[in-house]
Amino acid sequence: MPVIKRFTEGLLGSNTYLVWNDKTGEACVIDVGNPCAIIAEFAAAQKLKVKYIVLTHAHYDHILYIEDFCAAFPEALTAIHPNDDVLMDDPNLNCSVLFGSAHEFRHCDLMLNEGDTLALGEETLTVLHTPGHTEGGICLLGGGYLFSGDTLFYDSFGRTDLGRGDMDTLGNSLHRLFTLPEETIVLPGHGTRTTIGREKRENYFLYM
Numbered sequence: 001m002p003v004i005k006r007f008t009e010g011l012l013g014s015n016t017y018l019v020w021n022d023k024t025g026e027a028c029v030i031d032v033g034n035p036c037a038i039i040a041e042f043a044a045a046q047k048l049k050v051k052y053i054v055l056t057h058a059h060y061d062h063i064l065y066i067e068d069f070c071a072a073f074p075e076a077l078t079a080i081h082p083n084d085d086v087l088m089d090d091p092n093l094n095c096s097v098l099f100g101s102a103h104e105f106r107h108c109d110l111m112l113n114e115g116d117t118l119a120l121g122e123e124t125l126t127v128l129h130t131p132g133h134t135e136g137g138i139c140l141l142g143g144g145y146l147f148s149g150d151t152l153f154y155d156s157f158g159r160t161d162l163g164r165g166d167m168d169t170l171g172n173s174l175h176r177l178f179t180l181p182e183e184t185i186v187l188p189g190h191g192t193r194t195t196i197g198r199e200k201r202e203n204y205f206l207y208m
């Protein structure tokens with residue numbers, strides 16, 4: 001089982017997760033909407049080796065501190081789905097324009113597609129392509145956890161009115177997630193954790 005720490009000071013309350021293998025110290029950062037300094041300090045104190053900086057999708061509130069994270073973890077590879085890598089340097093589609101600070105971000109190092117795995121020693125995170133909120137949105141599955149980005153939230157799911165979002169596509173992605181074991185712990189891009197089983201039964205928005 002990987003060890004996970006959640007940071008919650010992100011823009012619009014976006015979460016950044018630090019995930020690591022406690023035997024080897026190999027680590028990965030998931031989304032970078034939280035300021036880097038406190039996370040870099042924590043990683044250094046735990047003697048972690050950050051190998052990957054993964055973006056669940058390319059919206060501003062999940063990517064804005066990418067340059068700070070690359071500077072803090074120069075050996076880490078940045079990773080994203082190719083359909084969202086093209087949003088990185090597009091200030092309209094990465095939504096930085098909405099926040100009044102049009103920004104072109106650099107492209108990522110590593111393209112993640114459906115079924116790819118990221119290894120942290122013997123722990124692996126598997127990429128699930130879950131489009132709908134964006135065309136290249138991904139979730140990461142490993143150790144009984146699902147990092148769900150802005151696809152699935154506690155009691156809600158990602159909006160589809162930005163850029164190339166699409167409700168039918170998101171619906172298909174959600175139904176796919178609901179085929180995972182009910183006890184899978186969901187760690188979303190915003191807000192608190194939940195489980196697949198709870199959202200299947202209680203997610204109010206899905207039954208509107």
Ligand SMILES: [Zn+2]
Pocket residue numbers: 057059133150158
């Ligand atoms: Zn988003």
